[in-house]
Amino acid sequence: MRTRAIVTATTLAASAAFAAPAAAQAAEPQPVTPALAVSRATEAIGAHGAAFAAAGSDTFAQRGVLVEKSGASHVHLDRAYRGLPVIGGDVIAHLGSSGALSAVTKTQRAPLTLSAVPTLSAAKAAGAAARALGGTATPGASTTLAVDALPATPVLVWRTVVTVPDPAGGDGVTHVLVDAHTGKVVDKWADVHTVEGSGTGYNVGTVPLDTTKSGSTYQLKDPVRGGTYTTDMNNRRIGQGTLFTDADNVWGTGTLSNDQTVAVDAQYSVAETWDFYLEKFGRSGIAGDGKGSYNKVHYGNRYNNAGWSDTCFCMIYGDGDGTTFGPFTSLDVGGHEMTHGVTSRTAGLVYSGESGGLNESMSDIFGTLVEFHSNNTKDVGDYLIGENIALDHTPLRFMDDPSKDGSSAKCWSSNVGNLNVHYSSGVGNHAFFLLAVGSGAHTVNGVAYDSPTCNGSTVTGIGNDKAGAIFYKALTTYMSSGTNYAQARTATLNAARDLYGTGSTEYNATAAAWSAVSVG
Structure with a gap:
């Protein structure tokens, strides 16, 4: 996989060129709707094509729109060149309340001029x-x-x-x-974004489940959360699996001899992740459209992994080999996999190079925040990734010092983009831990951490809620498919500015956290 050059988001200075025409300024202000925001973004591309690296052969289609209370808007558009989709060509137009273009987020460096005719069939x-x-x-x-x-x-x-x-x-x-x-x-x-490694079959204890009654039986299908459901693959790898049903609406026994036990864990993880995104950010489901996904449990034979697939819009969970690993249906893994879906429906971070490391990091970060938000007594929140997967409870990754797993990068270097995405994710994980908790020694929920910095600095954390809000807004508003770590710093600073103000404690802490992992 290739190393990508750093291309920062283009910030546009205020100038006459970006001011609205006098006639538009004099008009009565319009309520900013998503449709108006898209119209303004399209006009901005026509007027300021160079800022978007746009060519005459380009067309743009809406991916997502966010309108702030102030009337400012952020319009994410996918690019096509001569009718062909452009990987890494998506742009985000950032517009003020008046409709004036203030900044552009993009990865593509220059307008496309290549031929669209292949010589290979x-x-x-x-x-x-x-x-x-x-x-x-x-x-x-x-x-x-x-x-x-x-x-x-x-x-x-x-x-x-x-x-x-x-x-x-x-x-x-x-x-x-x-x-x-x-x-x-x-x-x-x-296609399946996997957790590197495997985990034990812990279960979340006795938990409430929203199910669906069909005739005289109950289905493990959540009518409250978009119809999300769980199927039994019965150790197969092909197909959708069989929907779990039950006669008395009491699911599982807490033992692995009962096939429903891991289904309970998977279904509960989805519910907790759904609730986290809804309560913290107002996001209803993975795609933000209120529609559910589904889980495939007992996937494959002794399968040591879990994953998210865009193709089926579903999560898969293996049972593990029973020797080193148990079932992968842990709470933070569920949050991790669903976040891959959120990322695919927002920034669309390409799963290779630095953008792939960021993709994995976002899943680690929000899987961790789901674990804290759930407040489940059987799985207390921590900054250890997949700690309940290995039978000896060795975590897959450590957010306070990613290098403790022997493979992950805790500091950025020009080689980071060449690492496996599960290891390059360490840079983002480390930055988040420093932002949320801080550098040095800390004990959280009985777990001791000691987070170093790459520049010898001291970083003071701002807490999970504020750090999570900054990273979520950056992911959904300021990151595009090819975002690398330098651009992620810019994206989170933009988010911190929007949420808390330039020069605020939160803004300065965000800058300090990235500098502390050598992203400056």
């Missing part, structure tokens, strides 16, 4: 991808043209899907970008 590209990965073309998957704008020199690519055999029992579905002229693999990322 789709079939040959799919074959090249399968050979390069040692897999086979995924049945039913199409091979389509796109432009990859993430490299310094954009590339016309065929986007295809390859299934790679996985000895652990996973589906091994991988998205692959193939140069449409040379047949070389340009980039690849997993």
Whole structure:
């Protein structure tokens, strides 16, 4: 996977060029609706194409809109070039209450000028991808043209899907970008965003569950939270699984000999994650549309993993091998996987390079915050990732000092983008811990932490709620698909400014936390 050059968000200075025309200023102010915000953003692209790296062959389609109480708006748009989707070409237009363009967030460096005509056929590209990965073309998957704008020199690519055999029992579905002229693999990322490692089958104790009654039986389907449900894969890897049902609405026994036990953990994790996002940020479900996803438990045979898949809009949970790992249905893992879905529906962080590390970091951060928010007596909140997965309770990752796992980066370097995304995530995890808790020795809920800084500084934390609010706003408002760590610093500072003001304690702490992990 390639290392990406740092491209910061473009901040536009106030100037006559960005002022609204006099006639518009004199008009009565309009209530800012999402539709008006999109219209203004579209006009801004036409008037200030260079700020968006826009070419005459580009078109833009709405991905998401956020309108502030002040009337300021943030419009996230996907780009197409000559009708082809542009990976890393999405932009966010930041507009003041009057509609004036104040800033642009983008990854693409310059307007596209490349030819949109491939010299390699789709079939040959799919074959090249399968050979390069040692897999086979995924049945039913199409091979389509796109432009990859993430490299310094954009590339016309065929986007295809390859299934790679996985000895652990996973589906091994991988998205692959193939140069449409040379047949070389340009980039690849997993369809299932996995937790690296596995976990024990702890259960969350006796918890309330919202279920659905159908005739004389009950279904493990939550009517309160978008119809989210859980299915039994019965150790299979193909298909949707069988919906769990029960005669008396009393699910599981707390023992692994009962197949419903891990289903309870998975369903409860989804409910707690849903409630966290709704109560903290007003977000209803993964996509923000009130629609539920679903869980597949007992996935694969002795499968040591859990994951989120955009394809099925679902989570998968393996049972573990029973020797080193148990079932992956832990509370923070559930929050982690659902957050991959939130990320895919907002920033869309590409799952490779530094953006992939940020993708994993966001899931670790919000999975941790779900654990704290749940306040479950069987799984007290901590800054350890997947601590209930391994049978010996060794965490997969440590947020206070990511290097303690032996592989993760606690400080940014130019090599971070070359690491596995589960290890490059350490930079973001460390920054968040410093922002929330602070540097040095701390004990939280009985767990001792000692967080170093990479620059020898001392950082004072501002707490989970404020740190979480800053990172959520940054993810959903200021990050785009190719955001790297330098841009993440800018995004969180923008979020801290919006929430608490430039120069506030929260703003300064955000800057200090990133500097402390060598992102400056």
